[in-house]
Amino acid sequence: MPLQDRPRRRQYRAFVPIQTRWADNDVYGHVNNVAYYSYFDTAVNTLLIGAGVLDVHSGETIGLVVETGCLYFAPLAFPEALTVGLRVAKIGRSSVRYELAIFREQEDTAAAAGHFVHVYVNRQTRRPVEVAGRLRAVLEGWAEGNE
Template identity: 55%
Template sequence: MRESYRHWQRIPTRWADNDVYGHVNNVVHYAFMDTVINTWLIASGLDIHEGAEIGLCVESHCNYRASVSFPDALDAGLRIGHLGRSSVRYEVGFFREGDDDVVAEGHFVHVFVDRTTRKPAEIPAHLRTAMEGLVVT
């Protein structure tokens, strides 16, 4: 399963991520997905402060396979399952550090829009080129 992801980022859990049941709360996984996606986008040239286009999340989902707890570190694998004209579906798999079993997997769909009008806009060419390297079929 790890081999199907194209980009990796290690994400440490924090003490505050655990809930009263002693595991990382489900909403934290969404924040982790948002972090790995946006870290990759910024590194790939998305100007989050002044760029003409921005990506808005229009859909997100997560399946939980096993619980994790602080102080676990997670390896977040990122790939792209669909790349459209103005939209992209990122897929993220979370694995315990050094483990091959997925503990959670989810997706985010971004629609790129004009920063001012909020109308759909083409994914900028330099980002599309970077995204093509993450596409899996």
């Protein structure tokens, strides 16, 4: 993907700062691909908890990851300060597709971009539940096109 086609900050609705850790680097001297998924997971859950729509310890509804993917545009390394941008691409009956991008602290174009799909389920039964109420309202606020 050419530089001009990389995602830009203005395309995202919510942001979470992430600090790389020493353990994120691999033997090649850059952040290992698995760490990007950790950054995505951290950003999504930080935003949901901050919005008051996810209680990881005792909430009745939880989101399970059923799909994820990432495109890498530029290497990152410890000790860089990063920002993860998030937007909601699609809200289904029981699922949501988040689109995320990882930016260096002062850069406008993404170093990586990916997606993350949650299916919301009942904590006990693990059966899908409808995305409704306050959760749906928060997700709609992060949806593409909501300026």
